[in-house]
Amino acid sequence: MERDCNKYRAYVQILKEELLPAMGCTEPIALAYAAAVARKALGQMPDKVAVAASGSIIKNVKSVIVPNTGHLKGIPAAVAAGIVAGNPERELEVIAEVSPEQMLQMREFMKEREIMVEHLDQGINFDILVTLYKGSSYSRVRIAGYHTNIVLIETDGTKLMQKEAALEEDTMTDRSLLNMEDIWDFINSVDISDIREILDRQIRYNWAIAEEGLKESYGANIGKVLLKNSGDDLSVRAKAMAAAGSDARMNGCGLPVVINSGSGNQGITVSVPVIVYARALKVSEEKLYRALALSNLAAIHQKTPIGRLSAYCGAVNAGAGAGAGIAYLCGGGYEEVIHTIVNALAIVSGIVCDGAKSSCAAKIASSIEAGILGYNMYMQGQQFFDGDGIVTKGVEATLRNVGRLGREGMKQTNEEIIRIMINQPG
Known part of the structure; x- marks a missing residue:
């Protein structure tokens, strides 16, 4: 295969798109990423959290330990980690840098704040919606299709970013090649x-x-x-x-x-x-x-x-x-x-x-x-x-x-x- 042909370049790009670094199981990390982005959009610590997730997300997060949380498991732990200690710029390494104090803060957050979890069924296998509330203010982030595909950032009724919840194959190099x-x-x-x-x-x-x-x-x-x-x-x-x-x-x-x-x-x-x-x-x-x-x-x-x-x-x-x-x-x-x-x-x-x-x-x-x-x-x-x-x-x-x-x-x-x-x- 010649180096300058389209298929050669596509195969190299596919490897670059797929072989990404991530910490821990990728579904809990995607939840932490959504929560960290929502926390940044809200600009303050929330009083209450609502998480809606597709069945496959619930399945893949239920039993796995979230890294850098002091062995906490499940959706509430992943979201709390993203809110308390997440760096949204790191994407799938969003909770790579967590201090012992932040681990304690995660546990306190989960004890003191309500974290509601519900099943989200909008026909997309990979679907996450995290909403943070502080008094009358809120922020909302949706990830759909794949782990870093943010399709919505909303704050107090204003959509800061929105796009169609396209499937991954619509947004990356054509895998049919x-x-x-x-x-x-x-x-x-x-x-x-x-x-x-x-x-x-x-x-x-x-x-x-x-x-x-x-x-x-x-x-x-x-x-x-x-x-x-x-x-x-x-x-x-x-x-x-x-x-x-x-x-x-x-x-x-x-x-x-x-x-x-x-x-x-x-x-x-x-x-x-x-x-x-x-x-x-x-x-x-x-x-x-x-x-x-x-x-x-x-x-x-x-x-x-x-x-x-x-x-x-x-x-x-x-x-x-x-x-x-x-x-x-x-x-x-x-x-x-x-x-x-x-x-x-x-x-x-x-x-x-x-x-x-x-x-x-x-x-x-x-x-x-x-x-x-x-x-x-x-x-x-x-x-x-x-x-x-x-x-x-x-x-x-x-x-x-x-x-x-x-x-x-x-x-x-x-x-x-x-x-x-x-x-x-x-």
């Missing part, structure tokens, strides 16, 4: 200087939180369990390191993560196993960058038709992307890569997303295992064929089936999961 054949061409021809800075940050951030997850005790400690029970061979270490990163991230670790497809867990899954294999195989730095470009773009390509939030677990796509990157590191060509992805998706496409929490680490481990198994299958002359469930002839046709399953087929599943999580009768 992605396909596995062109991704393969791109990763083999890309000038490393065009992607080095983006991927260096992903390596640095995501490896650091994986190491932190193994060093300390977080959540269910899936990474440590894997290493203790299954030994320290290469595939186990790849799963364990990624799981440990998620262990830490889901349970209050303050280290940032470089995300993929709007998710820190997916960012960890596409990168950490590939780094583990690259270091063990002692490949060149250039080959690691190309493998990471492949794993990231393959995961983005799979996730795009599904959407940011779904009942389809995004770790599945990321694990298949990691499998593709590992196949490349092990000397695999295009055929090995695409069959690895199809095999992996055939194995674990049934995993559901029931919100962000400790068990995400175990789902990540299972998805990475499927990616590695998918590659090993093909290397031993085994594969899943057209007609085997959702698998059909051709990688792009199979990916379309997966996209349809995640976006359309699991809508009702997502609604039922949300009802279960908020204790609503069936």
